[in-house]
Amino acid sequence: MPALKKQKKDFIVPLTTIGIVFLLVVASLFKTNKTHTSTTLSLPQTEQESDANLIDLPYPNKDSKVSLEKALNNWRSYTSFQDKPLSLNNLSQLLWSAQGVTVDWGGRTVYSSKSAYPLSIYAVTNQVTDIDQGLYKYIPGDLQPAHQLYSLYKADLRQLFIENTKQYSLQHAPLILIITSNTNKIEAYLEAGHATQNLFLQSESLGLGMAEISNIDQDVLKEILQIPEEETIIYLIPVGLPKK
Ligand SMILES: Cc1cc2nc3c(=O)[nH]c(=O)nc-3n(C[C@H](O)[C@H](O)[C@H](O)COP(=O)(O)O)c2cc1C
Known part of the structure; x- marks a missing residue:
């Protein structure tokens, strides 16, 4: 039984790490995809500075x-x-x-x-x-x-x-x-x-x-x-x- 307990413990650290990494990746994807009610208009770039x-x-x-x-x-x-x-x-x-x-x-x-x-x-x-x-x-x-x-x-x-x-x-x-x-x-x-x-x-x-x-x-x-x-x-x- 103690051996089994140790085996379980050995999995906890890598599993937690994988979980955290997964959550971070999902969060960053969500952030990148976050859009506003984007306009259908596309504005011209600001005109060149000139008098x-x-x-x-x-x-x-x-x-x-x-x-x-x-x-x-x-x-x-x-x-x-x-x-x-x-x-x-x-x-x-x-x-x-x-x-x-x-x-x-x-x-x-x-x-x-x-x-x-x-x-x-x-x-x-x-x-x-x-x-x-x-x-x-x-x-x-x-x-x-x-x-x-x-x-x-x-x-x-x-x-x-x-x-x-x-x-x-x-x-x-x-x-x-x-x-x-x-x-x-x-x-x-x-x-x-x-x-x-x-x-x-x-x-x-x-x-x-x-x-x-x-x-x-x-x-x-x-x-x-x-x-x-x-x-x-x-x-x-x-x-x-x-x-x-
Ligand atoms: C800091 C500030 C922010 C305000 N923001 C808005 C707003 O986002 N939308 C809006 O319709 N009125 C806004 N108002 C206008 C107030 O609603 C308005 O001043 C109030 O209804 C009183 O009417 P009066 O300005 O004719 O005295 C804002 C007023 C202040 C002082």
Whole structure:
């Protein structure tokens, strides 16, 4: 009997090892095969960097008839939009309100810890007049305002948002702004909040509606939009003429 017991013990170590190895292989296969609700759209690779991709935006309006108090009183989040396009002026004004350069040392329409300005703003132009559909990155400028868009790729991205997001507002917005940060520091999240607050007031002043969306699948959207690895999406902001 003791000999039998020893024989059994001799099997325990190799059997356990084989079991662990098997489980590890299965787990790694599962990880590799894990897919998201992948889109049927295949986006073109980001266009080659060149000045030809830069688009000058219309000069932002620095005066309006809507008082700050009225905008503060009337704004709301809107998640349903009319099936009508926005203008390039609207887009220009919104981007300026969120990150535009306003003073000659590079200060912007929002404050930034240590003037680090860690945020980037992208625009998905689904229905915006005088600009191709596609994904653009806002170029605020450094010491001088540049106030330009950089065209990353031209494509109709609406189907992609329908297939890969669950939020109705993102699936039907004429414009989606995306705020990302190149750092995960808490300051970046605070700053995204400041920029978004400006966007709310600016959109109210323009008669537009918007919502701030954070409940998204970060990895899926980053992959399909080809957002750089080192950036984190903080907010998606659908904008349009509100359905009231
Ligand atoms: C951090 C944060 C994340 C949010 N995420 C979402 C979201 O994923 N989807 C959505 O429809 N609304 C989102 N909202 C909007 C809130 O639901 C909205 O602010 C709330 O309903 C109050 O309405 P109001 O903004 O008109 O005051 C978010 C708001 C905040 C502050």
